[in-house]
Amino acid sequence: MSTTTKPINQKAWFLILPMLICVAFSAVLPLMVVVNYSVQDIISPERRVFVGTEWFAAIMRDEELHGALWRQITYSFAVLAVELPLGILLALAMPAQGWKSSAALVIVSLSLLIPWNVVGTIWQIFGRTDIGLMGAALLGMGIDFSYTGNPVHAWLTVLLMDVWHWTPLVALLGYAGLRSIPDAYYQAASIDGASKWDVFRYVQLPKMRGVLMIAVLLRFMDSFMIYTEPFVLTGGGPGNSTTFLSQFLTQKAVGQFDLGPAAAFSLIYFLIILLMCFILYNWMQRVGTQEKEGGGHA
Amino acid sequence: MHKPKFQKRSLFMIAYVVFALLPIYWMVNMSFKTNNEILAGFSLFPQHFTWDNYKTILTDPAWYSGYINSLIYVGINTVISLIVALPAAYAFSRYSFLGDKHVFFWLLTNRMTPPAVFLLPFFQLYTSVGLMDTHIAVALVHLLFNVPLAVWILEGFMSGIPREIDETAYIDGYSFPRFFVQIFLPLIKAGVGVAAFFCFMFSWVELLLARTLTSVNAKPIAATMTRTVSASGMDWATLAAAGVLTIVPGAIVIWFVRNYIAKGFAMGRV
Helix, strand or coil, X not given: CCCCCCCECCCHHHHHHHXXXXXXXXXXXXXXXXXXXXXXXXXXXXXXXXXXXXXXXXHHCCHHHHHHHHHHHHHHHHHXXXXXXXXXXXXXXXXXXXXXXXXXXXXHHHHHHCCHHHHHHHHHHHCCCCCCHHHHHHHHCCCCCCCCCCHHHHHHHHHHHHHHHHHHHHHHHHHHHHXXXXXXXXXXXXXXXXXXXXXXXXXXXXXXXHHHHHHHHHHHHHHHCCCHHHHHHCCCCCCCCCCCHHHHHHHHHHHCCCHHHHHHHHHHHHHHHHHHHHHHHHHHHHHHHHHHHHCCCC | CHHHHHHHHHHHHHHHHHHHHHHHHHHHHHHCCCHHHHHHCCCCXXXXXXXXXXXXXXXXXXXHHHHHHHHHHHHHHHHHHHHHHHHHHHHHHHCECCCHHHHHHHHHHHHHCCHHHHHHHHHHHHHHCCXXXXXXXXXXXXXXXXXXXXXXXXXXHHHCCCCHHHHHHHHCCCCHHHHHHHHHHHHCHHHHHHHHHHHHHHHHHCCHHHHHHCCCCCCCHHHHHXXXXXXXXXXXXXXXXXXXXXXXXXXXXXXXXXHHHHHCCCCCCC
């Protein structure tokens, strides 16, 4: 949200009321249920025992969880480090007008519209050395590629799949932000004799700030709860090299049907994401306002 | 001076397009092959070109009803999301009110919740109100992540419109609803288009919740596709054809939205 002063108007609550009702129905109610489960030992629907924070303590000590958490954090930051610069570059490279721009938009967004299990399937085939293009090509180059046997290959394949799948999201948002810059800004910049880098740094980047913030947070959250694609591609293996948090949770909740521990874990999981996004969100807000104060010409 | 820059950009663009299209091409390629051919060996083009996989999908109700179900709940979801998000985003971008920042951040937290966390509660909730296996149930559940997203995107676009426009309109005697529909909405067309696209997209590709809440009548296409996994061996060819068809509705939607994104804002002209 912008930091400029806005008129105070409590009636604005009426404008957000419909939204609040909708979201409360689909978010607050279920969250209450999860909280309720997390403090009980559910032996059967009729027999429940209150156990307090026991599940939380047990989950916090879980070594497997620590492993999954670190893998998850590494993965999410790798995703951001690759996709954000690539997405911005792509947004800048996309043609602005004519049929080329339409074609580029449609082609770039294609991968976003494929259901997630299909994305997994596509890469499962694509990476196979016997019937897949990428696998066969890598094998031809003399690399003994195997995403099912080699943990490093598996991890890189999952990352590459995510880059293929989600960079377009960053690019599309960046592109929409770029198109909102009036031509006058560029004219003013060229009169000032600004270099390409200056134009990017002082005109394009500040104008893209809002949409890029959306992009960073979306990519962070979504990569933090990634489930379907690695599940289809590697099933979390080899070993547990690509077992991320959601998969760990689903194994607990659905595989072992431990409702109490699963609910406790859900809440911890949720709080971790909340904390990280809170930090990122505030950090980007601060960087944004400093930028406005520091380089507010153009 | 402009020319070399343009070529470098074009090269990058072309390289990315190849990277983006290769895996999809591979799926299209497979969808025109028979299962035997796929497993028999490696080939860049289908040797025995066949439409059979598509025929299977378009004539078998178990397959094509999946597409219809998905489109219905995705459509309902997109419309509800936009209707409730538009006034909310306007409120966030134009006024400060008690607890606005907290509500805004709370909204984002809903977007952050892993769907796996809410699976069981949703199942119990919708069973108890008798909405299981209906399109509306899936549409409502998907509001969880689509409404915050729509509010967020729209708020960003609305903040780009100078507030003087609102004030001028009120001075000219416009009432709020009339101003919103006649003046403000056309200004943020690009934002509405982008928000609609993202709502459509996230609802279309979501599988975990949609599959849990439906069994027969509202079964989404993504869930139908998982059944090829359990069939005798792996029905790669039909799966590839179904995958190709899941891209089609989205490609049509982005084709319409592209104009809104490309036109950008009408800022500065008003």
